Amino acid sequence: MNDPRAPGLAASADDVAAHVAATIRPEIRALAAYPVAKAEGMIKLDAMENPYSLPADVRARLANALSEIAINRYPDGGADVVKAALRASLALPDDVALMVGNGSDELLQIITTAVAKPGAAIVAPDPSFVMYRLYAVYANARYVAVPLQDNFDLDGDAMLAAIERERPALIWLAYPNNPTGNLFDAATVERIIRAAPGLVVVDEAYYAFADRSFLPCVREFANLIVVRTVSKIGMAGLRLGYAVAHPAWIVELEKVRPPYNVNALTQAAVPLLLAEHALLDEQARAIRAERARLTSALSTIAGVTAYPTATNFIVARAPDANALFAALRVANILVKNLHGWHPLLKNCLRITVGTPAENDALLKVLKQA
Ligand SMILES: Cc1ncc(COP(=O)(O)O)c(C=O)c1O
Secondary structure, eight states, rough: OOSSSOTOOOOOHHHHHHHHHSSSSSSHHSSOOOOOOTTTTTOSSOOOOOOOOHHHHHHHHHHHHHHTTTTTTTOTTTTTHHHHHHHHHHHTTTTTTEESSSHHHHHHHHHHOOOTTTTTTEEEEEEEEEEHHHHHHHTTTTEOOOEOTTSSOOOOHHHHHHHHHOSSSEEEEESSSTOOOOOOOOOOHHHHHHSSSSEEEEOOOTGGOOOOOOOOGGOOTTTTEEEEEESSTTTTGGEEEEEEEHHHHHHHHHHHHTTTOOOHHHHHHHHHTOOOHHHHHHHHHHHHHHHHHHHHHHTTTTEEEOOOOSSSEEEEEESSSSHHHHHHHHEOOOEEETTTOOOTTTEEEEEEOOHHHHHHHHHHHHHOO
């Protein structure tokens, strides 16, 4: 570039800072950007990913399909092929609508944006998925966190009292819950849906590892949306989530969805991989089996409590989570240290279930620490 301006003419840092401070909302400036730990060369057990890669023949077919895509063109704005593949794999009835997002994260933000009237309250159990609170902050909504019980169960009475008091526009229920891993009592969830004056979103990011789902109930309740993701079943890198509900909800949410939010490579890859039912089922089965083995092995370590889980991760409490986290890092194993997140999570680590070899490496360090 042939820029005629002298290089010394940069705005001063103080001037930029003053403009930022005067312009960016204080509640945004008070936040920290979502931290994603660098995991190069480490055993990665921190983000609830599926630890298994794809077999060579599937990768070859994927590469072939992706090489055909016209990436000079925008993707299909309606994402018709990927939606048809999802509908078929879920056996969705015609009178139920589906929309797709760039990860379910995007759908959570779209839903929050759509309901956030001035003064609107959003209720969720606490601790739960951290993005619920952040999206409420972004949308200027009032976020009301209702503490879980000590055993991580929903406090049904406290939730109903919050519904009565706050008349929330939106209630989040992660089913199963992140970061605690447990599946809330279905009857309590139902009571909440019935009592809610607004929308209830049941977030089933971990459905593949749980035996219960509210997906079959979306026709029954007028105020229920079920959100899911393909991230935890082996496609985290593709970023695809979906919301299922009565069409009248989806019509409104579609107005908030950015055009072309799901890219062309994802739209081609997801149908191809969803067709690999046997592979996906087998991987989920292997993760569940390893989850059982890892849970019992963790429970045999002195001072460690491994909590029941219906997900692909395990919450384990230890006498000193910080020390264990550090020892694991030295051994190049990355887990999530939940200590300090919430009083209920004191001295807790969140451990994603890995391959048998990865889990063995983790157990070896924990037993020696
Ligand atoms: C409960 C819950 N919901 C939603 C998400 C977001 O998933 P994604 O944006 O990868 O679809 C996560 C991710 O960890 C989660 O735990």
